[in-house]
Amino acid sequence: MYNTRSIQRFIFVGILATSTLLPIVSVFAEEASTTPVAVETTNTVSTDVPVPPPQPVAVQPVSNPYGFEALWNEGDLITKSTIFILLLMSIGTWYIIITKFIQQAKIQRQGKEAEVKFWAASSIDTAAETLTEASVYRFIAEKGINSTRKHGGNLLERIDFNTWVTISIQRAIDKIQSHLSGGLAFLATVGSTAPFVGLFGTVWGIYHALTAIGISGQASIDKVAGPVGEALIMTAIGLAVAVPAVLGYNWLIRRNKAVLDNIRAFGSDLHMVLLSGEIKNDSKSDSK
Incomplete structure (x- = not known):
């Protein structure tokens, strides 16, 4: 009896000890399994070999599919013709502005020369x-002098001498004015028509955008970005051509007015000198 109870107690204690120690053993087993990983990580960090920095990602050059180059490469005949017309307008505008500025500066120098040498x-x-032979002031003076010498004959004697000299000098001034005004009509034409030429390119680009939408069946940004960008570029080109033409036209007109005022003043002074009879007196002394 005693032995049976002792065996029962021993079995109960063994079962209790087993149920108590199993969770502790499992915890120690988990800690033992994770401990080598921590040690390995510690060893890796504590090494003396420096870790190289991450290399920057190479950026590949991306071509702009909506720029001017793409517009020229992908544009049709009408688009290229419009750009070519605007390019010709721009070249002609800058050529006229530069050449007229040089011409006006040259005449202004000739006017200063006439003030110093002519009246002295x-x-x-x-x-x-x-x-100088190329001076417009010499051209006017020679026309006025020749008019006094040619005032004779049955037909010209019917015209008053004052009127004849005035007409001759005015013709010379008008010819110079016409020469100075050459090319300004082109600037006015470019300034008024270039925006509409660019607008035509804009309308044509919008037409391409609507066509792309109709073919694809969807109004996604990749379908309309190219044609709309083409339309905006054409508008910008038209404005870039028109604005210098308008500004150059107004600037040259103002400079022409100043140049012509000096020429008319010279012609008026020359007219009074010619009416003083100096040419007739010289001609009479030569005949004697």
């Missing part, structure tokens, strides 16, 4: 020879 001469004949 002893006679009209020698005064005209003091100016």
